[in-house]
Amino acid sequence: MIRAALTNRSLVIGLALSLIFVGAALVSFVWVPQDVATLDIANKMKTPSAAHPLGTDHFGRDILSMIMVGARTSIAVAVVAVVIGMGLGVPLGLAAAARRGSLLDEVIMRGNDLVFAFPSLLIAIMITAVFGPSALNAIIAIGIFNIPVFARLTRGAALSLWTRDYVLAARVAGKGAVRISAEHILPNVTNLLIVQGTIQFSLGILAEAALSYVGLGAQPPVPSWGRMLADSQTMISLAPHMAIFPGMAILLTVLGLNLMGDGLRDLFDPRIRRDRR
Amino acid sequence: MTYLNFTRGMVSALALVAAMTGTVGMAQAKTDIVVGMQLEPPHLDPTSAAAGAIDSVLYANVFEGLTRFGPDGSVNPGLAASWDISADGTVYTFKLHDGVTFHDGTTMDAEDVKFSLDRARAEDSVNAQKGLFAGITDVTVIDPLTVQVTLGAPNGSFLFNMAWGDAVIVAPESIENIKTNPVGTGAFKFDNWVQGDRIDIVKNPDYWGEPAKLDRATFKFISDPTAAFAAVMAEDVHAFAGFPAPENLPQFDADPRFQVLIGSTEGETILSTNNKQAPFDNIKVREALAHAIDRQAIIDGAMFGYGTPIGTHFAPHNPDYVDLTGNSAYDPEKAKALLAEAGFPDGFTTTLKLPPPSYARRGGEIIAAQLRAVGIETEISNLEWAQWLEQVFTGKDFGLTIVSHTEPMDIGIYANPDYYFQYDSAEFQKIMTDLTAATDPAARSALLKQAQEKISLDYVNGYLFQLAALSVANAKVMGLWKNAPTQATDLTAVYWAD
Numbered sequence: 001m002i003r004a005a006l007t008n009r010s011l012v013i014g015l016a017l018s019l020i021f022v023g024a025a026l027v028s029f030v031w032v033p034q035d036v037a038t039l040d041i042a043n044k045m046k047t048p049s050a051a052h053p054l055g056t057d058h059f060g061r062d063i064l065s066m067i068m069v070g071a072r073t074s075i076a077v078a079v080v081a082v083v084i085g086m087g088l089g090v091p092l093g094l095a096a097a098a099r100r101g102s103l104l105d106e107v108i109m110r111g112n113d114l115v116f117a118f119p120s121l122l123i124a125i126m127i128t129a130v131f132g133p134s135a136l137n138a139i140i141a142i143g144i145f146n147i148p149v150f151a152r153l154t155r156g157a158a159l160s161l162w163t164r165d166y167v168l169a170a171r172v173a174g175k176g177a178v179r180i181s182a183e184h185i186l187p188n189v190t191n192l193l194i195v196q197g198t199i200q201f202s203l204g205i206l207a208e209a210a211l212s213y214v215g216l217g218a219q220p221p222v223p224s225w226g227r228m229l230a231d232s233q234t235m236i237s238l239a240p241h242m243a244i245f246p247g248m249a250i251l252l253t254v255l256g257l258n259l260m261g262d263g264l265r266d267l268f269d270p271r272i273r274r275d276r277r
Numbered sequence: 278m279t280y281l282n283f284t285r286g287m288v289s290a291l292a293l294v295a296a297m298t299g300t301v302g303m304a305q306a307k308t309d310i311v312v313g314m315q316l317e318p319p320h321l322d323p324t325s326a327a328a329g330a331i332d333s334v335l336y337a338n339v340f341e342g343l344t345r346f347g348p349d350g351s352v353n354p355g356l357a358a359s360w361d362i363s364a365d366g367t368v369y370t371f372k373l374h375d376g377v378t379f380h381d382g383t384t385m386d387a388e389d390v391k392f393s394l395d396r397a398r399a400e401d402s403v404n405a406q407k408g409l410f411a412g413i414t415d416v417t418v419i420d421p422l423t424v425q426v427t428l429g430a431p432n433g434s435f436l437f438n439m440a441w442g443d444a445v446i447v448a449p450e451s452i453e454n455i456k457t458n459p460v461g462t463g464a465f466k467f468d469n470w471v472q473g474d475r476i477d478i479v480k481n482p483d484y485w486g487e488p489a490k491l492d493r494a495t496f497k498f499i500s501d502p503t504a505a506f507a508a509v510m511a512e513d514v515h516a517f518a519g520f521p522a523p524e525n526l527p528q529f530d531a532d533p534r535f536q537v538l539i540g541s542t543e544g545e546t547i548l549s550t551n552n553k554q555a556p557f558d559n560i561k562v563r564e565a566l567a568h569a570i571d572r573q574a575i576i577d578g579a580m581f582g583y584g585t586p587i588g589t590h591f592a593p594h595n596p597d598y599v600d601l602t603g604n605s606a607y608d609p610e611k612a613k614a615l616l617a618e619a620g621f622p623d624g625f626t627t628t629l630k631l632p633p634p635s636y637a638r639r640g641g642e643i644i645a646a647q648l649r650a651v652g653i654e655t656e657i658s659n660l661e662w663a664q665w666l667e668q669v670f671t672g673k674d675f676g677l678t679i680v681s682h683t684e685p686m687d688i689g690i691y692a693n694p695d696y697y698f699q700y701d702s703a704e705f706q707k708i709m710t711d712l713t714a715a716t717d718p719a720a721r722s723a724l725l726k727q728a729q730e731k732i733s734l735d736y737v738n739g740y741l742f743q744l745a746a747l748s749v750a751n752a753k754v755m756g757l758w759k760n761a762p763t764q765a766t767d768l769t770a771v772y773w774a775d
Contacts, residue, residue, distance in 0.1 A: 058578070058639070059578055221657070234522040234525060
């Protein structure tokens, strides 16, 4: 499996890109080139130099440091949102599959359809309009949007598993639906969940950037990639580096996570891999 | 050829010439203009709302008062051609211009003046600046062109008050629909309002005074700074009053297609402090706040250098202005010492609520960093104007906020203990009462200086800078106001150079 992973180009590139940003976020806890809380107005909008490899923003803050600390915000929001989505979506999906066709199934799946029908940004705007803009509310908004994704995926996969012989055997042995779901169904959908989790993770980063861009995500002074883009907007002709670098950070992270998701799917599902070769 | 035929011939010949010059009209100056601005008025009645955007569109263009502001802030005759003031300073007799009509064709006479003033000062009046009319005890019509206003006590700024956009003359015939169809006496008539997009005004052919040089003007509302930049660059708008992105101005300045007008406004930009909320009810804390702020960094960082530091709530271009920035010089060490003295050696946490303009949003981030340096943590929340008005201005639920007070000569707001920053000082209120009664220029000047010093040394608010009037226009547009002595975009003298 390890060798297969190493020969999978998308997985290697994706993993490398993702690790760079996770690494940058971790390093930022102990060291950044320049403190992002202190402003240095005299040195504003400087182009990249040795002292500031990616230049400075309109308040004279070091953009590399901002991106490193901003990675923390993006990753934290996206991870927690995926955890919320999985934590609620997977049990709902398992329950719906276990009681296929029942009222419970109907309620869960139609509820999911309802959430799914709303654009995620609209949900986020509704939540922040009621509770005020903050990173926490962004997490909740993105997390809610993740629930139906995981619920549907889990239910779909679990339904086919419920017809398998070993599940039948477990039922004959007298195991209840909860135990079967936990012992036989869940372990067999984990691969799928990991792949989907990676994709949702990258979507979470995009969603956080979008929310911060419109001012509904992390509030200043917490650095956020989306807000860095919003701040740079009117200065794009004066200091293009202020927009390019946070934009690149978002692009590369999302690209990396998507490649990684693709690679993992190839790895977990040998049939697709064979088809592709 | 009879006389009639001759004139007919002349007329058709003239028409032919006109038609010919019309076809070569490319060389002729344009007679229409599109003016961009950031905020759209909520409705079109300047006499019943505080929204400055209403005056930005209508003041001097559509509505006029007895007196009016000039581009330099001076008070000039408006609908009143002249006036006499009684020896004791309580009776003003205004002589109105003859032959003034409203845009609906009705005559503007002394009855309309009486109606407008009585309406504004009435018990149930919704005028946003009722204080302007508070001193009036009686308005009497002497004859159609003469109106007498009696004041309870002499008021040295009465003629100034009558120049405000809130004191324009309206007609009883058209008052019902004024919010959607404003009928005034100005050089332009209201034509059309496409909500969310633009307001059109057209030249009033029957104007009583110097007619407008433009035939048509459109106010286009563009709230997003990036879109504003693009609209000016693409020449979709010919002028942008109050350009929201100061960082783009050098770029316009370097472009020969545009002119950049940098003037002064009446906008004192302040770090408004809730004087009734702990710990800001402690003057030591407010003083610490004042010393923690580095004004120049805010002007450079938020306004890209445009703005004049102020140390009190008064416009620096006013002759009575006193430079009191020394009272609150940037000194973080002193700020820390004062906080310790006030019982907050480790600082405290408060809220900082910011309305949309860039001076507030960017200034807020800079101030938050400066306050953090002395131990004061701020929770920033960015609000839209409606939320700001509701939470901060009306609800008084805030610790700190940043806002620019753009009304002219508005130091009187400090005498109102219910005003949103809730400064309650009997001493200051007395200065203001004395000021209203004083008519002697020297005494007025002395009182104004005293008032400025009082609020500066009480550290009521953090005094940051005087907002600069930043406008961008096509290089060929002439006659725009450079300064903004009141909220206005006076187009009556604007024309296109050939």
